Amino acid sequence: MDERIEKAFEVANYMATLSNQRRLAAEEFNQKIVYYINGATFKITPELIGFVSVMADRPFDLILLDSNNFPVKIENPKKFLADIIAVYDTTSKDYLAKITAIKSKRKIADMVDL
Amino acid sequence: MTTGAVIFAQNNDTVDYVKLAVFASRRIQKFLDIPVSIITDSRGWLEQSYPDHGFDKIIDAEISNKYYRKRFHDGSLASKTSEWKNLSRTTVYDLTPYDKTLVIDSDYIINSDILRSALNKDEDLQLYRKSLDLAGWRENKQFQRINEFSIPFYWATTFIFKKNNVTESFFSLIKYIKENWDYYTALYNIESILYRNDYAFSIAIHIMNGNQEGYFAQELPGTMVYTTDKDLLIGIDDTKLKFLVEKQNHLGEYIVSTTTRLDVHVMNKISLSRCLDE
Numbered sequence: 001m002d003e004r005i006e007k008a009f010e011v012a013n014y015m016a017t018l019s020n021q022r023r024l025a026a027e028e029f030n031q032k033i034v035y036y037i038n039g040a041t042f043k044i045t046p047e048l049i050g051f052v053s054v055m056a057d058r059p060f061d062l063i064l065l066d067s068n069n070f071p072v073k074i075e076n077p078k079k080f081l082a083d084i085i086a087v088y089d090t091t092s093k094d095y096l097a098k099i100t101a102i103k104s105k106r107k108i109a110d111m112v113d114l
Numbered sequence: 115m116t117t118g119a120v121i122f123a124q125n126n127d128t129v130d131y132v133k134l135a136v137f138a139s140r141r142i143q144k145f146l147d148i149p150v151s152i153i154t155d156s157r158g159w160l161e162q163s164y165p166d167h168g169f170d171k172i173i174d175a176e177i178s179n180k181y182y183r184k185r186f187h188d189g190s191l192a193s194k195t196s197e198w199k200n201l202s203r204t205t206v207y208d209l210t211p212y213d214k215t216l217v218i219d220s221d222y223i224i225n226s227d228i229l230r231s232a233l234n235k236d237e238d239l240q241l242y243r244k245s246l247d248l249a250g251w252r253e254n255k256q257f258q259r260i261n262e263f264s265i266p267f268y269w270a271t272t273f274i275f276k277k278n279n280v281t282e283s284f285f286s287l288i289k290y291i292k293e294n295w296d297y298y299t300a301l302y303n304i305e306s307i308l309y310r311n312d313y314a315f316s317i318a319i320h321i322m323n324g325n326q327e328g329y330f331a332q333e334l335p336g337t338m339v340y341t342t343d344k345d346l347l348i349g350i351d352d353t354k355l356k357f358l359v360e361k362q363n364h365l366g367e368y369i370v371s372t373t374t375r376l377d378v379h380v381m382n383k384i385s386l387s388r389c390l391d392e
Contacts, residue, residue, distance in 0.1 A: 013369065016361070016369050017369045017370055017371070019250070020248070020249075020250060020359065020369060020371050021371065021372070023250050024248070024371060024372070024373055024376070027246055027337065027339065027376065028373070028374060028375060028376055030336070030337070031226070031228055031335075031336040031337065031375075031376060032375075034228070034231075034335050034336065036231035036234070036335075039234060039235045039236055041231065041235075041335050067333070067335075068329075068332055068333065108370055109370075112356060112370045112371070112372045113372075
């Protein structure tokens with residue numbers, strides 16, 4: 001086989017692996033940004049953080065819909081806000097670090113060893 | 115209220131399910147810290163081959179000569195046809211020693227504590243509906259609805275249920291569906307003639323919801339991540355799993371994939387068994 005074609009197939013293989021590893025890193029992130037409280041499950045999103053930030057100081061109860069669309073009363077909105085920000089912060093930093101590391105690896109073996 | 119996990123293991127001439135169950139049990143104890151019991155028709159084999167198995171209770175499954183035959187793939191090029199004993203899942207309601215039970219297939223590898231929160235929830239039944247194939251290109255319509263025009267698909271691979279009158283009715287319904295499988299395959303236009311727990315669960319959930327979408331079954335947190343038996347598991351290093359995933363349009367070729375801290379349903383039991391031997 002022509003050397004250039006052989007090289008092209010190698011690159012294609014590398015790109016397929018890169019693409020799949022990015023997809024799996026995204027799934028790892030999605031599974032880690034889940035927060036549980038009082039039997040309710042929340043996927044932490046910037047929208048959730050923003051909404052709770054606005055509502056946390058208001059003088060009435062904070063009711064949120066969890067991932068199953070069930071209403072949940074948040075007893076301590078400030079603590080809830082601090083907790084979800086902490087989880088989101090740690091998890092997004094881990095995700096960034098992993099994606100950066102994946103992209104920096106030029107060999108498939110190095111990439112999947114991360 | 116007691117909480118624990120139950121794993122089914124019924125060996126055939128291709129897969130030592132008991133070995134997989136011993137491994138799965140250790141993962142559950144490590145990440146979820148709950149007792150694990152096994153329901154098996156191979157008590158002698160378990161006690162003789164894995165004396166340090168660590169199961170809370172060994173529960174005997176009824177030995178039955180009724181089973182299907184199914185092709186077990188080991189990657190995209192090799193396969194073997196063997197017995198497939200999947201008919202005893204409906205007995206879990208009566209056999210589980212726990213009030214709240216996590217049931218997993220022996221080929222479901224726990225790598226995280228994501229299910230821990232679900233164990234603390236006050237729900238009758240929790241199981242997965244969303245799923246993610248490690249190979250991004252493969253068609254996964256069959257894991258979204260039981261057919262293109264039919265009801266939502268739920269995974270019976272991993273579920274949590276609480277013992278009460280409602281779930282007792284649910285499992286009775288599944289048993290009825292199993293006993294009348296030909297009728298239900300026709301009614302729901304299911305192509306597979308093999309009885310599948312996933313389909314029976316999906317139908318029973320649909321009926322429990324009054325034949326519409328409803329809230330009877332809650333979704334487990336996260337996603338059911340799976341690889342089919344056309345892929346190969348080639349390494350387990352603590353929470354990291356390494357796979358060769360079938361490549362699109364290139365029979366017998368694979369790309370390497372790794373997962374970290376993700377629970378994964380490894381349908382290639384032969385390669386899982388091989389990894390456990392290494």
